[in-house]
């Protein structure tokens with residue numbers, strides 16, 4: 089035996105290592121795909137806004153779990169023929185439905201880098217935490233928050249709003265509510281406007297407080313919460329023995345882009361000792377525009393703000409964000425001692441506060457990178473200008489609607505959301521019109537209900553949308569109204 093080493097038997101199965109066996113081939117295929125994606129974005133105008141996945145494509149994704157490996161080149165061909173043509177459509181300048189960000193090429197590159205590095209940003213001492221903290225400080229600066237505020241990335245504002253409700257609840261009842269739950273507690277009541285996003289009611293449900301304890305405050309003709317109604321509701325609830333704890337103001341409502349009177353809400357919240365949270369999913373990033381910033385006065389007095397970089401910030405999905413003025417309050421709701429997450433004063437476990445102390449996510453991706461690279465590359469001014477420009481384009485659409493014999497504006501336009509109708513046509517007609525336009529691939533408006541009427545709703549979020557696009561859109565509507573052909 090001595091001196092003789094026996095060759096270990098090598099199994100004949102492929103390596104357990106999941107890296108490519110031929111790095112050169114992999115590199116070539118990956119470079120080609122990157123080129124194709126850049127081309128896809130560069131020529132986005134040339135294709136339809138949207139088309140429904142072909143039957144063959146739907147079938148393609150109804151197959152059984154593949155046991156065998158396949159060549160990457162073949163898989164990428166599937167991506168080219170079955171994925172690329174059937175995207176949501178939100179990159180296209182005539183996508184105006186809901187409120188969708190349009191993405192940027194730099195955001196795409198950032199996603200590639202983030203995936204390659206595959207950081208886990210739940211905690212520990214690495215650069216991902218530093219980059220996220222940079223965004224926390226930038227947003228504090230932009231929104232007028234004090235240094236020392238805390239924040240973190242989440243999937244979206246739905247989650248950020250949910251976290252804010254939870255923090256406000258813990259602050260109102262004390263940290264022991266985390267163990268004891270809500271039983272025996274005085275009834276909490278929260279307030280938001282009747283135009284608030286549905287995720288606020290859902291946050292009340294998920295936090296165990298119940299959406300029946302969310303008061304919907306009436307709005308004025310511009311869709312803004314009426315502060316005097318808010319005050320009266322708080323007073324009535326106190327008289328009934330309840331514990332008002334939270335006001336959620338909206339900076340850019342989903343229906344019409346209305347901005348609640350944040351100064352008044354801040355004054356009421358201070359007087360009544362309520363947590364003021366601002367749902368800034370749509371609007372908060374408009375503070376980057378010097379032209380629009382003034383509309384949000386008072387946001388700097390809030391206790392927390394939810395915002396979405398993936399909407400007006402055009403960071404690729406998903407990139408929601410929560411900013412909390414009082415970092416200690418933020419920690420009190422989520423931090424928990426566990427042996428396996430113990431901190432150290434050096435090494436990889438260093439760092440006092442980790443993102444996992446600030447929300448329910450433990451494993452988390454590097455959303456901060458695509459946000460940092462987008463802001464770093466474009467600069468806050470240019471992003472702010474792009475935001476303001478969508479409002480200008482929306483104002484142009486308003487002009488076209490108001491000068492059109494058949495079209496009628498249905499709601500005041502605060503920012504970039506335009507709701508209009510066709511005179512003399514009913515809801516069924518509007519519905520069909522919107523769906524026909526979407527299916528023709530020429531534009532993608534959506535709809536909503538304003539004062540009981542179904543209306544066409546155009547949210548101009550896309551930095552690629554121009555006045556010419558609006559003219560083309562109105563032209564399509566004209567043709568449709570003429571002979572129902574698109």
Ligand SMILES: *Cc1c(COP(=O)(O)O)cnc(C)c1O
Pocket residue numbers: 187243244245246247285287338340341342367369370396408
């Ligand atoms: C989009 C939106 C939300 C939800 O945000 P997500 O990022 O989609 O989770 C909440 N509030 C308002 C006003 C929104 O427009």
